[in-house]
Amino acid sequence: MSKHRLFDEDVLVIGLGRFGAAAAMEMDRLGYRVHAIESDTALAERFSRKLMRVLSIDATDPEAMRQAKPGSFRVAVVGIGTSIEGSLLTAGNLVDAGVASIWAKAVSGEHARLLERIGVHHVIFPEAESGSRVAHLVNGRMQGYIEFEDGYAIVKMSPPQEMIGFTLAESDIRKRYGVTIVGIKAPGEDFTHAVPDTKVGEHHRLIVSGPSQLIEQLAARP
Template structure:
């Protein structure tokens, strides 16, 4: 039977060390088709049966990266941390390929500055941003994600289309998805506590709480 996918999209992950592997495995669990590039052949083989595709190659080399067709991906995550040079060259190759959303791990403030100068869209410090957490943020709907040990999460996210122009009572999100909209924020205003009469606009940001798996279902909606 075909696997149900919350996020029906192909994602490219480069580097399967601790951070990259955690991001890749969590994105696979969320339903993404994860394509990975890993320079260490043994490490690539280790994940070959767990991800959609794993290529043993050096992504810092444009000709080797080209085998993965990076231009076909909307999102790429660079988890390389052992070599700043490889990280920068790989990120630069992804920028040259025109990948719209590039996330890259930084090991220092200077590394982060150079990644941003190259054109990386999201720079991650693993001490603050785990690979697991980043996996939930790459879909562009969630802007913040905190998960607790019991599978409960609180997220900051943009509303799905089905909520826009309706009050919380009209959409009945709590009954439909099993999550609670705690607060909303309109541009230029502070967060306000959500009530049934709260009307959700296109540019609102919502604070949503509930079981992480149920929040993922809401975040997967167009």
């Protein structure tokens, strides 16, 4: 039986180290048809049973890259981090092939600057981004944290004591803290959108949106 495909598209991932492999497997789970390039033969063989296609070639070599037909992909992800030169040469080959959306891992500010200069569309710092998320989660109050570039965040968190046993209208969190309770979820129950008469229990998890600094103030409450 064929996999149900939420995203019916072929994508290219280059480098199946920890970051590239995680991206490839998650995209495969979401339904993308993942084609990968990995120069390590043993690693390529391991993933050949899990992904649509895996080529064991040198992605820095333009001639070798022609086997993968990179120009036929709209999206490509460069997961190479151990060699900045290899990352840049690979990204350059994708730019030359006309890939419309190139994502690349950077290991330093200078690396990111060079990737952007040669034409990479999206540069990411996975270690820094993961570290930033962990910093917000270690207090135990937040169970999920997504922050956007403008300082706006969406968080899943436990309710502070001052909300427990009260409706959202009664606790008036929006007025007092400047954030919005978007929804509420209890174990074993469906997610529900928040309304003024939604009553908060200790077992609930809240979905909160607003400026990250204001959400942090709410999460710091006992």
